[in-house]
Amino acid sequence: MPEMYFDVRWPDGLTQRCYSPSTIVEDYFTPGAEYELTEFVERSRTALGIAGERVxxxxxxxxxxxxxxxxxxxxxxxxxxxxxxxxxxxxxxxxADGSPR
Incomplete structure (x- = not known):
């Protein structure tokens, strides 16, 4: 499966690299986009749930x-x-190789 990563910046400026075993996150997140906290969590639940099911x-x-x-x-x-x-x-x-999508 083509795994990928997504880098996020939290409200206090902290950054975190997140992992997905599938490219499905491309359907739920846009680079540079800002999401309300609850929307981000819901999108993460959906995308990572689908990714887990694909595996x-x-x-x-x-x-x-x-x-x-x-x-x-x-x-x-x-x-x-x-x-x-x-x-x-x-x-x-x-x-997975760190190259931008």
Missing amino acids: KEKFGFYCTGASDQLARIERTAAAYGDVSGAKVTVESLLG
Whole structure:
């Protein structure tokens, strides 16, 4: 499966590299786009859920990398839950080799 990464900037400026076992994240995130915190988490749940299912269909088991990444996103997002108007920016989408998509 073609895995990829997406770099995000959280409301306080902290950046995080996130992993997806599938290119499906390209359908849910746009490089440079800013998302409301709750929208970003929901898009992440959907994209990483689909990515995990694609791995399961191909290899017969769910991808723990996708579920672990979602758990990290949810934990990080919870820290900003009280920040009014909190936004997350998807800075880049990268192929497995680190090249921009």
